[in-house]
Amino acid sequence: MKFFWLPVLLLIVGLNCTSSKEFTGFSYDPPDVTNTKDREVKPQYRRIIGTGQPVVWVSNNFEGARLSNFYAVNDSTFEAFIEPENFPINNSPWYAFKIWSDTVRTISLRLNYKDARHRYIPKIKIDEKFTPIDIEQAIYDSVGKTLEFKLKVDPKPKLVSAQIITDNEFFDKWLSKITKKPFVNIEQIGISNLGNSIKEISINEVLNDKEAGVLVIMSRQHPPEVSGFLASLFFIEELSAESELAENFRSEFKVRMFPLINPDGVLNGHWRHNAAGVDLNRDWENFNQPETRAVRDALLPILKTPKRKVFYGIDFHSTNENIFYPIEESVKTYPDNFTQKWISFIESDNSDIEFATEEFDTSSPIFKNWIFRTFGADAVTFEVYDELDIKTIEKISRSAAQSLMRLLLGEKSKTRFNKN
Numbered sequence: 001m002k003f004f005w006l007p008v009l010l011l012i013v014g015l016n017c018t019s020s021k022e023f024t025g026f027s028y029d030p031p032d033v034t035n036t037k038d039r040e041v042k043p044q045y046r047r048i049i050g051t052g053q054p055v056v057w058v059s060n061n062f063e064g065a066r067l068s069n070f071y072a073v074n075d076s077t078f079e080a081f082i083e084p085e086n087f088p089i090n091n092s093p094w095y096a097f098k099i100w101s102d103t104v105r106t107i108s109l110r111l112n113y114k115d116a117r118h119r120y121i122p123k124i125k126i127d128e129k130f131t132p133i134d135i136e137q138a139i140y141d142s143v144g145k146t147l148e149f150k151l152k153v154d155p156k157p158k159l160v161s162a163q164i165i166t167d168n169e170f171f172d173k174w175l176s177k178i179t180k181k182p183f184v185n186i187e188q189i190g191i192s193n194l195g196n197s198i199k200e201i202s203i204n205e206v207l208n209d210k211e212a213g214v215l216v217i218m219s220r221q222h223p224p225e226v227s228g229f230l231a232s233l234f235f236i237e238e239l240s241a242e243s244e245l246a247e248n249f250r251s252e253f254k255v256r257m258f259p260l261i262n263p264d265g266v267l268n269g270h271w272r273h274n275a276a277g278v279d280l281n282r283d284w285e286n287f288n289q290p291e292t293r294a295v296r297d298a299l300l301p302i303l304k305t306p307k308r309k310v311f312y313g314i315d316f317h318s319t320n321e322n323i324f325y326p327i328e329e330s331v332k333t334y335p336d337n338f339t340q341k342w343i344s345f346i347e348s349d350n351s352d353i354e355f356a357t358e359e360f361d362t363s364s365p366i367f368k369n370w371i372f373r374t375f376g377a378d379a380v381t382f383e384v385y386d387e388l389d390i391k392t393i394e395k396i397s398r399s400a401a402q403s404l405m406r407l408l409l410g411e412k413s414k415t416r417f418n419k420n
């Protein structure tokens with residue numbers, strides 16, 4: 001049975017395992033997720049597939065691609081079958097592939113996911129720009145959990161993907177732009193399972209003998225969560241801006257940022273895990289994975305540096321709404337209840353956008369809780385809505401960076417740095 005998209009949109013949102021109503025701690029996690037020892041990962045075969053008459057072709061032979069198989073269902077309908085890197089896994093079905101045809105024609109393209117339901121609205125890359133399809137014209141099958149839409153194909157390959165592709169070229173371009181500033185440095189702090197570089201970006205304009213706060217920023221633990229990743233990049237741009245506020249901030253605070261901690265997952269089009277099949281954001285207690293260990297080992301020396309103090313940690317993610325997961329108010333952090341204060345500014349600076357908040361205790365082995373347990377600082381998981389357009393992401397992120405700088409400067413002015 002088939003339904004048009006809009007009537008079932010509410011149903012889909014209601015069913016999403018990360019919706020604020022249903023999300024209670026680990027309940028959305030697959031079983032045994034905190035066992036972060038290496039698991040088997042099914043390889044994705046990189047190839048070109050042609051099917052039908054006249055032939056329609058697809059390719060997953062590029063960075064960030066994910067496509068498991070491709071079939072002609074009938075003369076005009078084609079099905080892209082998409083599998084995750086391993087099971088069990090959260091419902092975050094990433095896909096990205098190129099598609100073209102020997103002749104100019106309009107086909108029905110159906111996205112079919114293994115043991116998952118449709119989540120990301122398809123984006124088509126035309127002339128370097130990713131544009132979402134008109135989702136009201138697409139058909140969501142609530143039984144098969146597939147999405148079917150019309151696509152014009154011709155001999156020139158088109159890219160179809162769950163979100164914009166942020167491959168090595170994209171990331172290197174951004175890095176070379178941000179590191180032009182003399183106070184922004186880039187350093188390799190470790191190597192991923194597949195030998196990719198784990199990078200840290202630091203913003204440092206404070207003198208060595210001056211007491212300085214440290215702001216820690218984490219991003220892209222989960223490969224498909226591009227809206228949160230983009231927000232983190234705008235955030236850093238604002239912290240390194242030439243405004244009076246940012247200059248004041250940089251005279252009192254260092255920034256330690258880990259913008260892409262799961263490069264293997266991103267480059268291989270994973271739904272959630274790293275190359276060892278593990279959810280990195282459940283490994284902040286056991287540190288079984290080289291990616292989490294690299295960040296831990298880069299940050300721990302702060303504990304032995306008397307003139308440096310971690311004030312706050314932000315971990316950027318994406319889900320089906322804009323939502324903050326603060327540490328609950330009853331937990332004493334330093335600064336205390338900082339996230340709650342910050343959220344009120346983000347909300348009033350972006351009154352046209354909806355935000356939700358759900359507080360948690362500090363028991364789960366996630367990055368935010370490791371920041372609290374290790375440094376006593378407050379920290380937040382900042383989830384950006386999957387389908388937010390890039391202009392809105394930039395607006396939220398830059399305004400949030402500005403209010404954060406103001407608030408942290410205020411907190412530092414009343415802080416004494418005594419380490420025992």
Ligand SMILES: [Zn+2]
Pocket residue numbers: 222225317318
């Ligand atoms: Zn996430």
